[in-house]
Structure formats: structure tokens, C-alpha cells
Amino acid sequence: MTIYTGPVFEMCRQQFTAIADHLAIPEDERDRLLYPKRAITISCPIHRDDGSVAVFQGYRVQHHLSLGPTKGGTRFSTSVDIGEVAALAVWMSWKCALAGLPYGGAKGGVTVDPAALSRRELEALSRRYMQEMIPFVGPHTDVMAPDMGTNEQVMAWFMDTYSMYQGRTVTEIVTGKPVATGGTEGRREATGLGVVHLVGSALEKLGISPARATAIVQGFGNVGSVAAEALYARGVRVLGVSDHTAAYYDPKGLNVPALLRHVAEHGVLAGFSRELACDPDELLFQRCDILVPAAMEQVITGANAARLQCRILAEGANGPTTPEADHVLAERGDEVFVIPDILCNSGGVIVSYFEWVQDLQQFFWGRDEVIGRLYGHLDRVFHQVTERAARERVPNRVAAMAIGVAKVRDARKTRGLFP
Numbered sequence: 001m002t003i004y005t006g007p008v009f010e011m012c013r014q015q016f017t018a019i020a021d022h023l024a025i026p027e028d029e030r031d032r033l034l035y036p037k038r039a040i041t042i043s044c045p046i047h048r049d050d051g052s053v054a055v056f057q058g059y060r061v062q063h064h065l066s067l068g069p070t071k072g073g074t075r076f077s078t079s080v081d082i083g084e085v086a087a088l089a090v091w092m093s094w095k096c097a098l099a100g101l102p103y104g105g106a107k108g109g110v111t112v113d114p115a116a117l118s119r120r121e122l123e124a125l126s127r128r129y130m131q132e133m134i135p136f137v138g139p140h141t142d143v144m145a146p147d148m149g150t151n152e153q154v155m156a157w158f159m160d161t162y163s164m165y166q167g168r169t170v171t172e173i174v175t176g177k178p179v180a181t182g183g184t185e186g187r188r189e190a191t192g193l194g195v196v197h198l199v200g201s202a203l204e205k206l207g208i209s210p211a212r213a214t215a216i217v218q219g220f221g222n223v224g225s226v227a228a229e230a231l232y233a234r235g236v237r238v239l240g241v242s243d244h245t246a247a248y249y250d251p252k253g254l255n256v257p258a259l260l261r262h263v264a265e266h267g268v269l270a271g272f273s274r275e276l277a278c279d280p281d282e283l284l285f286q287r288c289d290i291l292v293p294a295a296m297e298q299v300i301t302g303a304n305a306a307r308l309q310c311r312i313l314a315e316g317a318n319g320p321t322t323p324e325a326d327h328v329l330a331e332r333g334d335e336v337f338v339i340p341d342i343l344c345n346s347g348g349v350i351v352s353y354f355e356w357v358q359d360l361q362q363f364f365w366g367r368d369e370v371i372g373r374l375y376g377h378l379d380r381v382f383h384q385v386t387e388r389a390a391r392e393r394v395p396n397r398v399a400a401m402a403i404g405v406a407k408v409r410d411a412r413k414t415r416g417l418f419p
Contacts, residue, residue, distance in 0.1 A: 006083030073147025094404030192226025194347020219295030
């Protein structure tokens with residue numbers, strides 16, 4: 001029996017089991033590698049603007065501390081539960097290990113629709129969440145970051161709440177902060193830029209010119225919007241985009257700068273165009289060179305993976321492709337080049353690591369240095385993954401996860417049972 005249930009954690013467990021089989025990990029080591037070290041559940045009561053009191057459920061899962069403090073985002077979403085948070089923490093462990101970062105994985109969240117909160121209520125909830133987490137987090141224990149439904153401002157409230165408790169400013173308790181309060185230049189756009197940099201590496205590997213390439217981006221939040229903008233800047237024709245409010249498709253290519261201006265003004269894609277509107281459920285299956293799922297988990301499944309018409313699948317979201325879909329894609333051979341999530345969207349945590357290092361040293365880098373270091377880091381990991389995949393004749397996801405899981409396993413075996 002386990003407290004970690006639900007479709008997202010089950011998907012995570014299936015992925016791990018496949019990698020454990022691939023690495024021939026003994027059965028008596030598997031549970032300790034998969035299940036988190038610590039899970040915290042809290043209640044977050046706040047005063048609503050109408051004078052009533054509302055209580056929201058919050059979570060934080062720390063997967064392992066064998067390589068250093070845990071690291072991971074905090075999401076505010078109606079879908080948040082302990083199983084989803086645990087799965088995201090486990091994936092973050094493999095991601096950090098693959099990237100060579102001195103972190104274990106963590107994730108947190110509150111079950112809430114942030115759009116239903118006023119700014120004052122959002123601040124109250126953010127501060128209460130961090131206040132309840134103070135006994136369990138710290139710059140060398142667990143470092144938070146933004147995720148779905150949170151942003152730089154929420155991180156600033158987290159940092160301020162923790163700092164007031166400590167009696168001094170502790171910028172290194174969170175990453176993804178505003179630059180004015182100890183954040184690093186380039187962090188906000190790091191994940192999206194990393195996705196597109198890796199897409200560029202895949203295009204080069206496949207012999208496709210960006211100027212002749214087409215793309216579809218599902219999800220137009222922080223990751224998807226930055227990815228669409230960066231693809232457009234490289235000369236890629238962006239055929240389709242979507243968010244939770246609307247989807248648009250134009251075979252001639254969308255005006256991405258106009259889309260960005262619309263979202264900056266209205267907050268969502270809805271209302272941009274009637275003529276270009278399309279069925280969001282069908283957008284993923286239009287013909288393109290590059291498909292970037294940058295929204296939710298489990299959007300590419302065993303039931304629809306055969307319908308993909310992309311050459312490159314760049315997973316900007318966490319867990320967008322189910323294990324059943326992976327089997328379908330494997331059967332299609334080299335038709336679809338997958339850049340797996342733990343590699344593809346790792347730009348955010350890599351630059352978060354840079355921010356943490358800068359905060360600890362109180363010595364800050366410029367944007368060009370941050371992005372240059374990010375690209376160099378991604379190039380090394382991309383080469384490691386694709387070289388291993390070719391050598392072992394396995395999919396890129398298997399190669400990436402094998403590298404990450406093996407690093408965590410080695411650290412745990414060396415240190416013993418406690419971390």
C-alpha cells in the first residue's frame with residue numbers, strides 16, 4: 001500500500017519500472033529509488049476579501065537528498081494532489097541527475113484556482129503556504145521555484161516570508177525571483193529557450209533547416225509562449241498555438257509577435273481571431289516538423305500517438321507522453337525524434353541552479369553569461385543522451401532516464417540508507 005496514487009504517479013511508476021528493468025536493478029533496491037523520502041501535507045487558511053475564511057490543501061514532496069538539497073517548483077492548480085506532486089518530484093530527481101546538478105527532486109503545490117483569487121488573497125495564500133513549510137525547507141534542504149499557476153511575484157512573497165522568520169534576507173531559499181530581489185537574468189525564459197535550443201540541435205542532427213521547418217506549440221504559458229517566440233525568431237513557421245481558452249492554426253504561419261501582444265494585454269489567447277480558430281483536440285495531430293507539448297501531463301497517449309505527424313517531439317511539459325504512447329512511437333522507428341521531458345525542459349532548473357549559486361555567493365552574472373552557460377550545459381547533456389541511445393539502440397527517453405536513475409542509485413548506494 002502507498003499514499004501515492006492516481007494516473008500521473010502510476011505513469012511515473014511505469015516509467016521507472018521500465019528503466020529499472022533496463023538497468024537490471026534488483027527488486028530490493030527499487031522501492032527506495034522510487035518512493036519519496038518525505039511528503040508534507042498542510043492546510044492553508046486565509047481570509048477572503050468578503051471576510052470569510054477559506055482553507056486550501058497544500059503539499060510538498062521531497063524525493064531524495066543524496067546529491068544535495070531538493071529542488072522543484074510549486075504549482076497552484078485545481079488538479080494538484082499528493083500523487084501528482086510526488087510524480088513531479090520523482091521526475092525532477094531524474095532531471096537534475098541527468099543535468100549533473102547537485103540536487104534531489106522536489107515538488108509542491110496548493111489545490112486552488114489562482115485565477116479565482118484576488119491579488120491580496122493570492123499573497124495571503126502564498127505567504128501562508130511558505131509559513132507552514134518553514135520547518136521542512138531551507139537553502140541547503142529544499143529550494144522552491146515557480147511552476148504552473150505561480151510566478152516571480154509568488155516567489156518574492158515566499159522569499160520574504162521565509163526571510164522574516166529568519167530575521168535576515170535569505171534570497172537563496174527560492175529561485176525564479178524577480179531580478180530586483182535576487183533573481184537572475186534569463187531565468188523566466190530559460191525553459192522555453194532551452195526547448196528551442198535543443199530543437200535546433202535535433203534539426204541539425206536530422207538535416208532540417210530552421211527556415212524550412214514548421215512548428216505547433218500546445219500551451220502558451222511561460223514555456224510555450226517563449227518557445228513560440230524563439231522558434232519564430234529562428235525563422236521557423238509557427239502553424240498553430242493553443243492554451244486552455246483557444247487554439248489557432250494557419251498553414252501560412254501565425255503572427256507570433258501579435259499573439260504575444262494579445263496575451264500580454266488579455267492574459268489568454270481567447271479573442272485573438274475567429275477566422276484562425278481550430279479544434280484544440282486536433283491541433284496536436286496536424287502535420288509539422290516540430291511539435292511542442294508545453295501544457296499538461298498525459299496529452300499524448302496510446303490511443304492517439306499513431307496520429308502524430310511531427311518529425312520532432314519536443315516535450316516542454318512534464319510527462320506529456322504516456323508509456324503506452326512511447327510503445328507506439330517506438331514501433332514507428334525513427335519517424336519521430338523525441339526530446340524527452342527530463343532533457344527538453346531542463347533549462348529552467350539549470351538556470352535555477354545558476355540563480356542559487358549566485359545568491360549563495362552574492363555575485364551575479366549578466367544575461368549573456370547565463371544563457372551561454374545554459375546552452376553549453378544543454379549541448380553536453382544532449383550529446384550524452386543521443387550517444388547512449390545510439391550505442392544501446394534504445395529510445396532517447398530510455399537513454400536519458402537511464403543516466404539520471406543510475407546517478408541517483410550510485411549516490412544512494414555510496415551514502416547508505418539515510419539520505
